Amino acid sequence: xxxxxxxxxxAGPDFHAEQHIHPEPSSFVRRYVxxxxxxxxxxxxxxxxxxxxxIGGTMAMMIRWQIGHPGTAFPVLGELLWPxxxxxxPPQAYASFFTMHGTLMIFFAITPILIxxxxxxxxxxxxxxxxxxxxxxxxLSFWTNVLAGTAMVVSFFVPMGAAAGGWQAYPTLSTLVGxxxxxxxxxxxxxxxTGSASIMGAVNYITTVVRLxxxxxxxxxxxxxxxxxxxxxxxNALFVPVLAAGVLLLFLDRxxxxxxxxxxxxxxxxxxxxxxxxxxxxxxxxPEVYILIxxxxxxxxxxxxxxxxxxxxxxKATAISMSVITFLSMVVYGHxxxxxxxxxxxxxxxxxxxxxxxxxxxxxxxxxLGTMWRGAIRFTTPMLFAVGVVFVFGLGGLTxxxxxxxxxxxxxxxxxxxxxxxxxTMAASVLLGAFAAIYFWFPKMFGKMMNETLGKWHFWLTIVxxxxxxxxxxxxxxxxxxxxxxxADEYAFLRHLHPVNLWVTRAALLLGASQFLFVVNFLSSLVxxxxxxxxxxxxxxLEWTVPSPPPHxxxxxIPLVVNxxxxxxxxxxxxKDWLAQNEPIAAxxxxxxxxxR
Amino acid sequence: xxxxxxxxxxxxxVSQDGWRADALFWxxxxxxxIAFTLVALALVYSSWRYRARPGAKALYTHGTDxxxxxxxxxxxxxVFITIDMxxxxxxxxxxxxxxxxxxxxxxxxxxxxxxxxWAWNFRYAGPDGVFNTPDDVVTFNELRVPVGHPVMLxxxxxxxxxxxxxxxxxxxxxxxxxxxxxxxxxxxxxxxxEIACSQMCGWAHYKMRGDLFVLxxxxxxxxxKEAEGDAKRRFDPxxxxxxxxxxxLQ
Numbered sequence: 001x002x003x004x005x006x007x008x009x010x011a012g013p014d015f016h017a018e019q020h021i022h023p024e025p026s027s028f029v030r031r032y033v034x035x036x037x038x039x040x041x042x043x044x045x046x047x048x049x050x051x052x053x054x055i056g057g058t059m060a061m062m063i064r065w066q067i068g069h070p071g072t073a074f075p076v077l078g079e080l081l082w083p084x085x086x087x088x089x090p091p092q093a094y095a096s097f098f099t100m101h102g103t104l105m106i107f108f109a110i111t112p113i114l115i116x117x118x119x120x121x122x123x124x125x126x127x128x129x130x131x132x133x134x135x136x137x138x139x140l141s142f143w144t145n146v147l148a149g150t151a152m153v154v155s156f157f158v159p160m161g162a163a164a165g166g167w168q169a170y171p172t173l174s175t176l177v178g179x180x181x182x183x184x185x186x187x188x189x190x191x192x193x194t195g196s197a198s199i200m201g202a203v204n205y206i207t208t209v210v211r212l213x214x215x216x217x218x219x220x221x222x223x224x225x226x227x228x229x230x231x232x233x234x235x236n237a238l239f240v241p242v243l244a245a246g247v248l249l250l251f252l253d254r255x256x257x258x259x260x261x262x263x264x265x266x267x268x269x270x271x272x273x274x275x276x277x278x279x280x281x282x283x284x285x286x287p288e289v290y291i292l293i294x295x296x297x298x299x300x301x302x303x304x305x306x307x308x309x310x311x312x313x314x315x316k317a318t319a320i321s322m323s324v325i326t327f328l329s330m331v332v333y334g335h336x337x338x339x340x341x342x343x344x345x346x347x348x349x350x351x352x353x354x355x356x357x358x359x360x361x362x363x364x365x366x367x368x369l370g371t372m373w374r375g376a377i378r379f380t381t382p383m384l385f386a387v388g389v390v391f392v393f394g395l396g397g398l399t400x401x402x403x404x405x406x407x408x409x410x411x412x413x414x415x416x417x418x419x420x421x422x423x424x425t426m427a428a429s430v431l432l433g434a435f436a437a438i439y440f441w442f443p444k445m446f447g448k449m450m451n452e453t454l455g456k457w458h459f460w461l462t463i464v465x466x467x468x469x470x471x472x473x474x475x476x477x478x479x480x481x482x483x484x485x486x487x488a489d490e491y492a493f494l495r496h497l498h499p500v501n502l503w504v505t506r507a508a509l510l511l512g513a514s515q516f517l518f519v520v521n522f523l524s525s526l527v528x529x530x531x532x533x534x535x536x537x538x539x540x541x542l543e544w545t546v547p548s549p550p551p552h553x554x555x556x557x558i559p560l561v562v563n564x565x566x567x568x569x570x571x572x573x574x575x576k577d578w579l580a581q582n583e584p585i586a587a588x589x590x591x592x593x594x595x596x597r
Numbered sequence: 598x599x600x601x602x603x604x605x606x607x608x609x610x611v612s613q614d615g616w617r618a619d620a621l622f623w624x625x626x627x628x629x630x631i632a633f634t635l636v637a638l639a640l641v642y643s644s645w646r647y648r649a650r651p652g653a654k655a656l657y658t659h660g661t662d663x664x665x666x667x668x669x670x671x672x673x674x675x676v677f678i679t680i681d682m683x684x685x686x687x688x689x690x691x692x693x694x695x696x697x698x699x700x701x702x703x704x705x706x707x708x709x710x711x712x713x714x715w716a717w718n719f720r721y722a723g724p725d726g727v728f729n730t731p732d733d734v735v736t737f738n739e740l741r742v743p744v745g746h747p748v749m750l751x752x753x754x755x756x757x758x759x760x761x762x763x764x765x766x767x768x769x770x771x772x773x774x775x776x777x778x779x780x781x782x783x784x785x786x787x788x789x790x791e792i793a794c795s796q797m798c799g800w801a802h803y804k805m806r807g808d809l810f811v812l813x814x815x816x817x818x819x820x821x822k823e824a825e826g827d828a829k830r831r832f833d834p835x836x837x838x839x840x841x842x843x844x845x846l847q
Contacts, residue, residue: 091800091801091803092800094800095797095799095800095802164800165797166797170757170758170796170797172756172757172758172774173757173758173797173798173799177756177757178714178756178757178798178799263773263774263775263776264753264754264755264756264757264774264775265713265755265756265774266756266774271775272775273775273776274758274773274774274775275773275776308647308655309649309655310655310656310657310658311657311658311659311660312659312660313658313659313660313665314659314660314661314665314666314669315659315660315661316661317660317666317669339760339769339770339771340771340773340778341770341771341773341776341778341779344692344696344697347692348688348689348692351685351688352685355677355681355682355684355685356681358673358676358677358680358681359673359674359676359677362669362672362673362676362677363669363673365636366668366669366672366673367660367669369636369639369640369643370660370665370669371660372640372643372644372647373639373643373647374647374655374656374658375643375647375655375656376647376648376649376650376653376654376655377643377644377647377648377649378649379644379648379649387640387644390636390640391637391640394633394636394637395633398629398632398633399629401625401629401680401681401684402622402625402626402629404684405621405625405684405685405687405688406688406691406692406696407617407618407621407687407688407691407692407695407696408618408621408622408625408684408688410618410696410767410768410769411615411618411619411622411767411768411769412618412622413760413769413795414760414762414769414795414796415795475605476605478605478607478622479605479606479607480607480608480764482762482793482794482795483795483797484797484802484803485802485803486800486802486803487803488803490803490804490806491791491793491806492791493607493608493764493765493791493793496604496605497605500605564659568655568657569654569655569656569657570657571657577654577655
């Protein structure tokens with residue numbers, strides 16, 4: 001019967017037949033360590049990302065402490081880390097901490113959580129596949145990442161400490177002239193390996209989405225989460241290699257005496273061009289911010305529809321807007337370099353292209369609002385976080401305008417305004433998106449529900465301080481404060497900003513403290529959470545049609561997709577307000593008339 | 598010293614063209630605040646008005662009808678035209694009239710700037726008007742310029758990338774090793790101001806502070822005369838390090 005229906009409804013190429021059901025491996029190592037199961041790898045990436053999120057977050061607290069209370073000891077930890085200065089963070093450590101805070105958060109916290117964990121978990125489950133297209137490559141991607149993370153952690157303990165040239169590692173500061181220690185070289189090794197892991201993941205994700213969608217699952221039947229992750233994978237595959245090339249040349253400059261990026265006092269004769277590195281870096285670096293935010297955009301688009309109990313407003317327009325932004329992200333990178341001394345003609349071109357991003361952004365923003373409009377909104381914890389993303393991304397996106405226009409950027413460039421802007425877009429939004437995703441898919445991953453009350457407290461104690469912290473940074477940025485200052489009081493023109501900085505620090509400490517609510521909730525739910533049903537949120541995407549957690553092979557039978565991902569409150573459906581993607585409405589499609597029921 | 602509300606405004610603008618950045622900043626900020634307020638209001642209103650209640654049913658629509666497209670399209674176009682296109686238009690004017698409109702007037706003061714970890718070196722051409730000659734006036738961490746005259750800078754870094762930042766002039770320009778970059782400004786009133794580095798340049802980046810003294814014409818000429826005399830006396834042909842200047846790039 002099922003086969004007949006499939007043949008009648010779906011005439012496309014059937015790759016799904018080749019997805020055999022393999023028995024679950026029985027050895028501990030193959031099951032939990034070197035597993036090829038995308039669901040296990042997703043959990044590995046989640047733990048891995050949360051570990052680095054904790055480290056990067058703690059570093060942020062110490063950085064903020066130094067800015068708010070310069071020259072005083074960081075409570076408890078300070079004494080342990082810097083006994084020789086009585087617990088006060090020395091300026092060398094400060095430089096190293098903001099460098100590693102950025103690096104760890106971007107490449108080892110956000111990337112593993114949103115792309116590694118949720119990319120892995122969601123793609124096969126949401127498109128109706130038994131696993132990734134290349135399960136072994138998937139495993140390799142995770143363990144390559146672990147090598148990279150190890151290099152980063154080890155770099156803290158080498159002579160002269162971890163890299164301290166900023167997360168962009170601009171030469172010549174990142175060459176032997178500015179960073180003579182092995183920390184910077186280990187940083188390059190770490191970036192190169194994590195980049196390789198990203199490329200492996202990207203190839204896998206792209207292939208899986210293209211080849212393994214269940215019958216009936218066209219591109220425009222995919223959940224927007226999958227759209228976001230898929231576009232991210234495309235950007236990763238195209239642009240991480242550019243970063244890899246850049247840091248590889250930097251490595252040669254540091255280790256083998258080449259001159260790609262060396263000039264000035266660093267070389268006696270000949271020499272290269274440090275600006276070349278900036279081009280390579282930002283050709284990757286601008287797409288990177290979309291690499292980080294696209295999965296969150298997709299997830300938020302889905303969650304807003306799920307909990308408004310309403311189809312995603314302008315679904316196709318949202319998917320197309322995200323694709324247009326993906327394309328535009330490739331051609332705007334020059335706006336990071338307006339004060340480098342680039343040709344004015346180039347600057348003008350990049351400025352104009354940058355401004356075009358407003359159009360697709362406005363479209364999906366309006367679609368988000370349109371989705372909530374006239375819904376029946378259930379404010380669960382994941383929904384609160386999704387709305388939070390809309391809120392902080394609104395702030396972050398709009399402040400990008402100041403930086404996209406040359407004449408205001410010249411004043412704001414390299415100031416705290418930039419720091420506030422990019423934290424709102426790619427830290428606050430992405431972090432809130434990651435929390436939304438964790439609260440939402442935790443039941444599917446672990447088979448347990450998280451505590452809603454704690455979750456709501458966590459939301460409010462996160463959204464309020466996070467807004468204060470990053471808006472405070474916008475304020476001191478407009479006040480003229482440069483980024484990466486160990487002690488702003490060195491400058492008379494910045495001293496009046498100290499009270500604002502102090503309040504930003506206080507809010508940041510509150511933000512850090514409130515994350516313990518999440519830790520407690522996560523761990524206690526893992527052990528003693530209420531058992532999750534198959535579909536606790538009452539939504540229709542395919543992962544909710546299988547048990548929580550799903551069996552090793554996900555689907556006993558590859559589903560046949562007949563609906564879009566957001567069929568809520570359909571007037572023909574009685575007794576419930578949602579429809580699974582593989583669940584026909586009472587009135588069958590015409591083709592099925594022949595078979596009868 | 599500090600009272601509520603916080604004082605958070607930037608340093609006073611004492612330049613001829615600094616108002617451009619300020620004006621564009623506030624134009625953008627005003628429109629952003631309006632746009633964001635609308636978004637926030639829509640969020641709050643929807644959240645409250647359409648919260649799930651017993652008996653309430655969501656509207657079944659995919660938002661694919663012509664009216665939805667029209668509303669979305671028109672709103673996106675309004676944002677693009679009122680905010681983005683205007684930013685581009687104003688910025689283009691600023692670039693043409695100020696940023697890259699290099700001063701050519703004969704009273705232009707020309708200075709070569711070579712930052713290093715973590716200080717500023719300045720070089721004036723001296724009486725012969727040619728850079729990198731024995732009569733150059735060289736100063737350390739102190740830049741003196743006359744009020745009301747355009748000042749044009751050539752920048753090149755000695756070691757790593759630095760960024761020459763004058764908060765009171767809303768001016769910023771990177772100085773790279775190996776290549777020369779240019780910028781210019783004109784002070785409208787005399788006074789003592791700060792020079793800051795805005796590009797991370799090593800652990801003591803925060804200490805890379807210099808002084809800018811904007812002097813009256815008379816004071817500037819007096820200082821320059823004195824400095825030229827000193828330069829001649831101090832010149833030591835054996836010290837090759839001090840000939841760090843370069844041929845002027847207009």
